[in-house]
Amino acid sequence: MSSLPIIGLMLGDPTGIGPEISAKVLASGAPAGVARVVVVGDARVLELGMRDARTAVSYRVYRRVDEVAWPSDAVPVVDLANVDPARLTRGAVSDEAGRVCGETLEHMIRLALGGALDGICFAPLNKGALHRGGWQYPDEHQMFAKLTAHEGFFGEMNVIPEFATFRVTSHVALREAVNMITPERIEKALRLAHATLRAMGCDPPRIGVAALNPHCGENGLFGDEEIRIIAPTLDRLRAEGVGAVGPLSSDTIFLRAKRGEFDGVVMMYHDQGQIATKLLGFNKGVTVTAGLKTVFTTPAHGTAFDIVGQGKADPGGLEYALRLAARLAAARVV
């Protein structure tokens, strides 16, 4: 029991559905067999989530994570008492909520770096609120890399029950993405895929690499990046022990991954993989910041302002994110 990883759960932006789905997951007791979950945030936000979810969570407030007496029947809550949700408008972007979300995560990262948390799982944030609250990073992955003083490669990983995806390019215009298909970037994405999938227990990992052009370029008829860049890079890496199958047509690689042929797919551009994982993932998609010292997971969906407070938000993504954080953290905990 005590060998289970300690995962810090952050309740997400309090103006959204994060508190509700957190309360639902905690009330279900679902993660108990895989992790010791401790909520870090404001107990009033958890109370709000319980009201949204029409459920009760038995919890006990602590000042510090290392004061928690494990095993704990009640959910331990490290109460930062840093935001009163009664002062926030639900279902709307709030600078104050964004500021507090960033502070809570920063606090949790300090706990993780100090060894008190083995991983961090957070309910949906609002990017606009974070920006307006003073946390101006292009995305949360770069924020976490900065706050963990990370050097070297890292990146966004998207996970659904069938497979995970890794990105050669991400949030850039398509016209820029095609120019960023370089051996260096492909190598970084593939090595990250190998290391992360191995940590998830896939050994050796089975990885497919997507082509850039339609029909894999049809032997150079519609684009030659496959012949000129992708295939030679994969050949070189294969010789170095970093194996992968590809390049494969992007309209079939995800079908093959869905059928269980691959643990991971390396995609060339954002929508290539996101179309597939969002279509297949339904409520189970999880986003992971891969390659950092600390494990970070979050559901792939957002704050869902349109259904806040209605009690109908689906907690499936958050539950899967907690399980994944536990699995990734367990691979690192001795």
Place this chain on the structure above:
Amino acid sequence: MTPVKPRIAITVGDPAGIGPEIAGKAAGDPRVREACEPVLYGPAGDRVFAPGVLSAEAGRAAYEAICAAVRDAQAGLVGGIATAPVNKLAFARAGMPWKGHTDLLAHLTDSALVAMMFWSDPLKVILLSVHVPLSDVPRLMTRERTDAVIDLAARELPRFGLARPRLALAGLNPHAGEEGLIGDEERRVLRPAVDAARARGVAIEGPFPADTIFGRAARGEFDVVIACYHDQGLIPVKLLAFGHAVNVTLGLPIVRTSVDHGTAFDIAGQGIADPSSLVQATLLAARLAARAD
């Protein structure tokens, strides 16, 4: 009174691929025979093509069968054409400039503007660009092309039983450009095209982030999604309807449908090819031909 069944041409495609096999299976399928009178178009029976072997001869034979079917369709002898796959490399080897059926058919029928559509029960997608390198796609997203394809969709889809189609346009860039932060084609071209089309009375919305619009359409929010490039549309079509989607050409004066797969040289001649997609293509051609009458 028994309605007359339409005659539908089935072209066998590249004779070295699985085309002749699936064409024969489709023509014999009871559902097909119920809906139409299928007529096979292909090289004469005494001509032999080694299965799975790329050749200029096979490419030319595929081409000639298509030409014959188009002539007969234009003369009204058949009500539509369902095509088995051709091999683009065999076309190239035979010195023919067409990258596939769609541009060949546009040429044969003098059609100025055609668009490829994939038709399946869960999802219907029209492509703004098709067989081009991805690096060419952004500059092909012109206002002229976008306007023309939107109008083509609005004009043609009623023939498919969509009297007033609800169209969605996918964005080109991640998150549909995130208000201009990630690429400007949405702001510069796609959004103005949608606004102008709505002003012309077309029911269209967008541009939407590509990673959620196909799911929304599959759940019934829209009838047809217009995708900016081949894989953007084909990734969701294949995930949701692999082997059942039909490729339809919009903008031709004749009815033409096709399979959603290739020549599968690796299994040609083994008798194991699945004719489902060609069966669906033939059934849709029969349905469209019946409407055209």
